Amino acid sequence: MKILKGLVIMVAVASLTSCKGQKADVKSLETEIDSASYALGMDMAIKVKANFDEASTDLFLQGYRNGMDSTNLLISEKDLNTFLRDFFQKQQVVKQKEAQEKAAKDAEAKFADVKKAGEDFLAVNKTKEGVVTTASGLQYIILKAGAGEKTMPTSKIKIHYHGTTIDGQVFDSSVDRKEPMESVANQFIPGFNEGLALMNSGAKYRFFIPQDLAYGVQQRGELIKPFSALIFEVELLEIIKE
Structure with missing residues (x-):
C-alpha cells in the first residue's frame, strides 16, 4: 500500500499543476520548499516507474480529478479500496512467481x-x-x-x-x-x-x-x-x- 500512497501524492501534484495551466519547467530551485517539492515529485516518479511501469498518467490524472469533485466516477468509492488491494496483491504474486522462475532457471544452469x-x-x-x-x-x-x-x-x-x-x-x-x-x-x-x-x-x-x-x-x-x-x-x- 506504500506504492498506492506514492501514486496518490504524485497524481495530486501533477493534477494541481495541470489545473493551473501548463508552465515552463523551472531551471533552478530557489528555496528549500522548492527543493523539497521537486525531490518529492522525483522520488514518487522513480518509485512508480520501478513498481508500476504500466501505469497510465492520463488515467491517473482523470481519476484524481473525478475523485476531487466526486463526479463521473468510473469505479465506485465503496469498491475502490478492495479493487486496489486485490490488484496490487495479484501484481505482487505475479512478480514473486517471475522472480522464482528466474532464480530456478539460473540455478538450473549453474548446477546442471x-x-x-x-x-x-x-x-x-x-x-x-x-x-x-x-x-x-x-x-x-x-x-x-x-x-x-x-x-x-x-x-x-x-x-x-x-x-x-x-x-x-x-x-x-x-x-x-x-x-x-x-x-x-x-x-x-x-x-x-x-x-x-x-x-x-x-x-x-x-x-x-x-x-x-x-x-x-x-x-x-x-x-x-x-x-x-x-x-x-x-x-x-x-x-x-x-
Whole structure:
C-alpha cells in the first residue's frame, strides 16, 4: 500500500499543476520548499516507474480529478479500496512467481552438473539388487523389516536417521549425535515422507531421494546444493502413542 500512497501524492501534484495551466519547467530551485517539492515529485516518479511501469498518467490524472469533485466516477468509492488491494496483491504474486522462475532457471544452469550427477546415480542405483523404485521416483532398500504397525501421516514418531550426499558426505545425522528425533511423520521433504509411510515400527530402510522429492532448487547448507539427490538411512524406532 506504500506504492498506492506514492501514486496518490504524485497524481495530486501533477493534477494541481495541470489545473493551473501548463508552465515552463523551472531551471533552478530557489528555496528549500522548492527543493523539497521537486525531490518529492522525483522520488514518487522513480518509485512508480520501478513498481508500476504500466501505469497510465492520463488515467491517473482523470481519476484524481473525478475523485476531487466526486463526479463521473468510473469505479465506485465503496469498491475502490478492495479493487486496489486485490490488484496490487495479484501484481505482487505475479512478480514473486517471475522472480522464482528466474532464480530456478539460473540455478538450473549453474548446477546442471549436480542435477545430472544425481540422475546418473539413480539410473544405475535402481538396477541394483534389492532396490525398489516407486511411481514418484523414490528408491529404497529394506535393511530390516519391522514387525510393528505402519505410520500414518499424523503419527508421532521417534526415528534415527543418517543423511548423506550421493558421494557420501554426511550433512545431518541423529545417529552421529546419538540422539533420536521425535516428529510428526509428514513434516519432512516429500521423498522422506513417502518413505516413512512404507515403514513399520522397528524397520530400517535406506532412501535414495531424487532432487525433485528433496529440496529441488533450494540450497540447504554447504553440502546440499540445488538439485541434489540425497540418501537417508532411517530407522523407525517407535510410533509414539499419546
